[in-house]
Amino acid sequence: MKVFWSIILIVIVVIYIFPLFWMISSSFKTRVEIFSMPPKFFKFDFTLKNYRRVFYKVSGWGKFAREVPSEFPRSLLNSAIITGFSTLLAVILGTLSGYAFSRFEIPGKSDLLFFILSTRMLPSMVIVVPIFVMYKKLHLFNTYHGMIILYIVFNLSFSVWMMKGFIDEIPKEYEEAAMCDGYTRFQAFWKIILPQTYAGIAATAVFCGITAWNEYVFALILTSEETKTVPPTIAGNVLKTTGVNWGEVAAASLIFLVPVIIFTFFVRKYLLRGVTFGTIKG
Amino acid sequence: MKKIMSDRTLVLLFILPTILLLVFIVVYPLIWSLFLSFTDYSVVGTEKPHFVGIRNFAELISDKYIWLHFRNTAKYTVMAVAIQFFLGLGIALLLNREFMGRGILLTLMLAPMMLSPIVVGLFWRYILDANWGVLNYFLSWFKIGKIAWLGDEKTAMISLVIVDTWMWTPFMILISLAGLSAIPKELYEAAEVDRASAWFRFRHITLPLISPLLLIGLLFRTMDAFKMFDLAWGLTQGGPGTATSTISIALYRMAFQNFETGKSCAFAYIILIIIIGMSNIYINLLNRIQARGGG
Numbered sequence: 001m002k003v004f005w006s007i008i009l010i011v012i013v014v015i016y017i018f019p020l021f022w023m024i025s026s027s028f029k030t031r032v033e034i035f036s037m038p039p040k041f042f043k044f045d046f047t048l049k050n051y052r053r054v055f056y057k058v059s060g061w062g063k064f065a066r067e068v069p070s071e072f073p074r075s076l077l078n079s080a081i082i083t084g085f086s087t088l089l090a091v092i093l094g095t096l097s098g099y100a101f102s103r104f105e106i107p108g109k110s111d112l113l114f115f116i117l118s119t120r121m122l123p124s125m126v127i128v129v130p131i132f133v134m135y136k137k138l139h140l141f142n143t144y145h146g147m148i149i150l151y152i153v154f155n156l157s158f159s160v161w162m163m164k165g166f167i168d169e170i171p172k173e174y175e176e177a178a179m180c181d182g183y184t185r186f187q188a189f190w191k192i193i194l195p196q197t198y199a200g201i202a203a204t205a206v207f208c209g210i211t212a213w214n215e216y217v218f219a220l221i222l223t224s225e226e227t228k229t230v231p232p233t234i235a236g237n238v239l240k241t242t243g244v245n246w247g248e249v250a251a252a253s254l255i256f257l258v259p260v261i262i263f264t265f266f267v268r269k270y271l272l273r274g275v276t277f278g279t280i281k282g
Numbered sequence: 283m284k285k286i287m288s289d290r291t292l293v294l295l296f297i298l299p300t301i302l303l304l305v306f307i308v309v310y311p312l313i314w315s316l317f318l319s320f321t322d323y324s325v326v327g328t329e330k331p332h333f334v335g336i337r338n339f340a341e342l343i344s345d346k347y348i349w350l351h352f353r354n355t356a357k358y359t360v361m362a363v364a365i366q367f368f369l370g371l372g373i374a375l376l377l378n379r380e381f382m383g384r385g386i387l388l389t390l391m392l393a394p395m396m397l398s399p400i401v402v403g404l405f406w407r408y409i410l411d412a413n414w415g416v417l418n419y420f421l422s423w424f425k426i427g428k429i430a431w432l433g434d435e436k437t438a439m440i441s442l443v444i445v446d447t448w449m450w451t452p453f454m455i456l457i458s459l460a461g462l463s464a465i466p467k468e469l470y471e472a473a474e475v476d477r478a479s480a481w482f483r484f485r486h487i488t489l490p491l492i493s494p495l496l497l498i499g500l501l502f503r504t505m506d507a508f509k510m511f512d513l514a515w516g517l518t519q520g521g522p523g524t525a526t527s528t529i530s531i532a533l534y535r536m537a538f539q540n541f542e543t544g545k546s547c548a549f550a551y552i553i554l555i556i557i558i559g560m561s562n563i564y565i566n567l568l569n570r571i572q573a574r575g576g577g
Contacts, residue, residue: 009376016391019448022416023405035414093300100296104289114565116300119308121561123509125530126550129537130311130318133325153307156300185292214398216512221538231400235516238404246408253401264396268389272460275395275453276502279568280460280495 023257027051027250034247050251071225072252075233079213079256081144082229086151087209091201093152094159094208099189101160102167103175113161117277120157124217132221142224150218155208158277162207165278166200167193203270206263213260230256312554319547326541338548348549350524351532358439358514358528359507362446367500369447370454377455378462388459392452399449403516406445407432410517435525438518442526445517446510450503457499461492494571501564508560529553 025041026034033044056067100106101113131150132141140146174196175188183191216231223229234252238244264271272280319338323331342348377388394402409417410431418428431441465488473483511530514520520527520535527535533553537546 005376009373012373012376013387013391016394016448019406019409020393022409026408037414037419039414039416039419093303096296097300100293104293106293106297112297112301116304117565118558118561119304121505121557121564122308123511123530123553123557125509125511125533125537126553126557127308127311129533129543129546129550130315131307132537133318133543134311134314136325149303150307153303156303160300185289210396214400216398216400216515231398231512235400235404238407238516239519244408246405249404249408253405256401257397260396260398261393264393265389268385268392271392272456275456276498279498280457 023250023254026247027254029247031245031247034245050245050247051255053245053248054252054255071228071233072230075228075230076255078144078223078227079229082147082151082227083209083212085144086148086155086212087205089148090152090155090159090208091163091205093156094163094204095194095197095201097160098163098165099167099193101164103172113164116157116160118157119153120277124154124215128217128221131218135222141222142227144227147219147223147227147229150222151212151215154215154218155211158211159204159208162204162273162278163197163200165273165281166197166204170196203267203274206267207270207274210260210263315547315550318544319551321544323544323547324541325543331544334544338545339552341545342549342552347524348532351527351529354439354524354526355508355528358442358446358510358526359504361439362443362450362507363500363503365443365447366451366454366503367496369451370499371458371496373451374455374458374462377459392456394449395452397449399510399512400516402449403445403513406441406448406517410441410445432518433522435522438522438525442514442517446507446513449513450506453503454496454499457495458492461495462488465491497567497571501567505560505564509557 025044027050028046028048029040029044030047030049033040053070054072055070057070058065059068060066101109106112135141135146140149170193174192175183175185178188178192179185214231215229216235219229220232220235223232230252234249234256237252238249267274318331320333320335321331322334322337373391377384409415412418412428412430412433415431417431421429429437431437469487469491470483473487478486509530510528511534514526514528514531515534518526520531533546533549536542536549
């Protein structure tokens with residue numbers, strides 16, 4: 001009986017991991033092998049050409065053909081800039097607000113917290129229509145600061161709820177003792193509470209970062225050439241061309257997904273908390 | 283004791299930036315779009331918005347194609363969430379014991395839900411391709427002929443559910459495992475002494491204790507599935523025809539392909555009202571679960 005269930009489990013795991021394996025192996029195949037039937041699983045001519053094509057595209061024909069940088073490296077940089085700054089600020093604001101919500105009696109506190117949470121329940125598509133109109137008017141369309149502000153807000157409710165949860169777990173007595181020793185409230189927060197939330201801050205940052213990194217709807221609608229991030233770039237390449245070269249798509253996707261998988265590994269302890277907005281402490 | 287800053291000022295300084303940003307990026311645009319929903323405005327046009335009363339709403343409500351998108355969304359949500367629920371619980375029951383390499387295995391299995399849905403959708407196009415897709419190749423082992431997964435109206439929705447299930451079952455596994463690992467071992471030991479059957483133990487010990495968590499999981503998944511855009515857009519772009527066109531996709535086409543900005547604002551408001559209704563139920567349930575100590 002135990003053996004039977006173990007076999008079932010192994011089968012499920014293999015099925016589960018296969019698509020990722022397939023992406024990795026496709027990214028190292030030549031164009032011919034990508035479309036070969038039966039598919040080649042392990043024995044194929046290993047090539048790195050797809051990775052080169054992700055960064056350099058061929059321009060011109062025949063003997064005039066030469067390699068020019070593709071739009072991918074630029075979009076990778078854009079993604080990094082927008083994700084980095086928006087995450088940093090979302091976590092800072094989330095920590096401050098989380099602390100205030102955790103420690104003080106604020107009039108209408110539960111309503112405020114509900115309001116903050118409800119902003120995350122809005123479908124992106126519903127909110128992006130008026131934001132598009134507004135961004136056009138305010139010249140925030142296709143700018144770094146426009147995208148950074150947007151992603152801060154997009155992550156803010158998560159960051160506030162997560163950080164409130166982490167700070168709730170630190171006993172109030174710590175600050176009270178510090179304040180008896182002559183610390184101001186701010187010093188107590190800065191020197192006593194903050195150092196104890198580093199793990200929580202790191203976990204929150206990773207989740208915010210992954211969300212911003214993966215975000216597609218806002219990026220699709222509110223960016224163009226100069227600030228386009230990776231998801232709309234990859235999507236544009238697939239959806240706008242016929243005869244997609246899946247090897248190149250796999251290579252680009254992998255470059256984009258690997259950081260996410262690595263960071264997921266680091267926060268695995270907090271995964272449950274992260275995906276449930278801190279409602280389940282796990 | 284001197285106080286440089288009163289608690290009140292501190293609270294204001296700590297909370298105000300958050301609230302202001304939310305008002306600027308969420309509340310203000312929503313008020314603007316409420317106004318636009320009563321106009322014939324188009325962002326690409328040069329004309330100023332004209333007030334048209336409730337025409338946009340009336341047109342939308344009487345448009346039978348609009349309800350088709352709601353039906354698609356409901357179909358997809360119910361199928362995907364139900365399958366993920368049972369699959370997630372089942373796999374969690376299998377994983378709920380100690381064995382070699384459990385940690386690394388779990389991380390690998392949970393990875394899909396952290397990936398970018400648009401990229402996942404795009405890559406599955408290749409896996410599901412009728413001619414050189416690897417899924418049809420595996421099916422050919424079982425003498426199943428080529429299936430045009432994404433090209434046929436009947437199978438496109440199933441394909442979407444399959445990919446969504448690959449991506450989001452990990453979420454239900456994670457939730458179920460959390461519930462299972464929190465059950466005190468003594469309960470099972472007591473049941474063992476009473477010679478209770480495996481089914482009895484599951485029905486009377488496991489299920490009641492993990493059901494609050496499972497409910498939270500279901501609620502999260504339902505809300506997410508209802509507003510889903512990326513995955514379907516990457517996989518099928520709503521096609522073929524309108525077979526997999528969800529409400530988010532319909533809204534996207536109306537707002538950014540037909541540029542009927544005023545009408546799409548009205549549509550967005552209809553969706554918004556449904557979401558508010560749903561999330562009210564959701565928050566109420568969540569509060570009740572937490573009050574019972576399940577959180």
